[in-house]
Amino acid sequence: MNSKIAERFILGKVIAQKEWRLGLNSLYVDAAIEPFVAGQFTQLALDEDCHVLRPYSFVNPPSESPFEFYYSLVPGGYFSSRLVKLKPHDPIYIAKRPSGRFVLSSVPDATILWLFATGTGFGVFLSILQTQQPWLRFQKIVLVHSVQNTLSLTHQHLVQLWQHQYPERFYWMPVVTGENLSDGQRGAVSKRITHLLASGELENQTGLSLSAQTSQTMLCGNPAMIHDLSELLKLRGLLVNHVKQPGQITIENYWKLDNKNNA
Ligand SMILES: Cc1cc2nc3c(=O)[nH]c(=O)nc-3n(C[C@H](O)[C@H](O)[C@H](O)COP(=O)(O)OP(=O)(O)OC[C@H]3O[C@@H](n4cnc5c(N)ncnc54)[C@H](O)[C@@H]3O)c2cc1C
Known part of the structure; x- marks a missing residue:
């Protein structure tokens, strides 16, 4: 070296x-x-x-x-x-030196924190949720994980821990896009995140309102999901969060937008 x-x-x-x-x-x-x-x-x-x-x-x-x-x-x-x-x-x-501003100190205060991940973009939220900061700052936390098949719904021991610790505050929303689900796989829904938001299902299922007044959102993973979801959030009045101009949409793209879609 x-x-x-x-x-x-x-x-x-x-x-x-x-x-x-x-x-x-x-x-x-x-x-x-x-x-x-x-x-x-x-x-x-x-x-x-x-x-x-x-x-x-x-x-x-x-x-x-x-x-x-x-x-x-x-x-x-x-x-x-x-x-x-x-x-x-x-x-x-x-x-030696870690990088990145996809951290909670970059996210303004709100009542609800919505975390949207595709595939391995889920990992970064596992790190954040294993610290005290989100639980001290936000009353409700919704974790949405979109995957192609149920085998990709990993780290369930952590999800179950938070469900147990924060039954009134933590909402787990698995989204399986590439499989027809059997009755035994309750909880997972075979639709895209964008559909769940646009149709109102996300808010109906959680009983929470996703608006610029109530919410902060963090989006991580597939750039196509991030783009499409950001556009939907902007229609609701949310803005992309910048250092100089705080908003409600904080983004981490894992790669540049192209034809691939398997995060
Ligand atoms: C800030 C940041 C954090 C990241 N953290 C993670 C992480 O925790 N886990 C993780 O798996 N990846 C993560 N990535 C992506 C990772 O760095 C690599 O891009 C990825 O592992 C692919 O590298 P590769 O050399 O195998 O593919 P390459 O040979 O570099 O890329 C092949 C092609 O695949 C596309 N591509 C890249 N990643 C994916 C993907 N996941 N699914 C589909 N297509 C893809 C690229 O656009 C490229 O066209 C992160 C990226 C960024 C920018």
């Missing part, structure tokens, strides 16, 4: 690789990096020259280690196809 790269990156170690389903994994990494804030991401690299980097969000809360990175194997994806092959004790390079 040359000295310029050594200033920015540190050698870490893979602790474990968990396969939730084929092509959907969590990678657990141990490394002595600087503290991060829930909602932030870091850069990972697999070779010592750190020439090829990809950003991944922390799933664990800042108080816990090893770090968890929740990722999907992107068909033809250069980095994720290598990440999936890593085994315990393998080396991995990680940026």
Whole structure:
């Protein structure tokens, strides 16, 4: 590692690789990096020259280690196809300094916090919800997770924990877009997030009103969902949240908008 790269990156170690389903994994990494804030991401690299980097969000809360990175194997994806092959004790390079402003301190106060994720965009909300801050600042929290199939509804132990801890405050809304659901899979609905919002089902099911007066929203994952949902939210009077001009829509795109749609 040359000295310029050594200033920015540190050698870490893979602790474990968990396969939730084929092509959907969590990678657990141990490394002595600087503290991060829930909602932030870091850069990972697999070779010592750190020439090829990809950003991944922390799933664990800042108080816990090893770090968890929740990722999907992107068909033809250069980095994720290598990440999936890593085994315990393998080396991995990680940026020393975490990055990103998709954090609660960037989000103004409101009564209700709506968290919208597709696929692995869910991970960043797991980190945020494992801290005290959202529970201290918002009266109600709605977590909407859109996936293609029910096997991708992972980390249910955390969802159940919050349901148990905050039965009157926490709303879990799984959305399964690519399967016909059997009666046994109660709770999951086979429609898109945008449809649920436009049709009023989201508010009917939670009994909560999504408006600029009541709500803050955070959107993470597939850029097509983020674009379409943002447009719907803007029609309701919500504005994109900027440092200089606070609004109600805070966004993290995982990749640039193109034809792909499997976060
Ligand atoms: C701030 C930030 C945080 C991120 N955090 C995560 C995370 O926690 N977990 C995670 O899985 N990914 C995350 N990503 C995306 C991640 O960095 C990589 O883009 C992704 O893993 C694909 O890399 P790749 O080299 O395999 O694919 P590439 O070879 O770089 O890309 C192949 C193509 O797939 C598209 N693409 C990229 N990601 C996806 C995807 N998930 N689904 C479908 N198409 C995609 C790209 O636009 C590109 O056209 C994050 C991205 C950003 C910007």
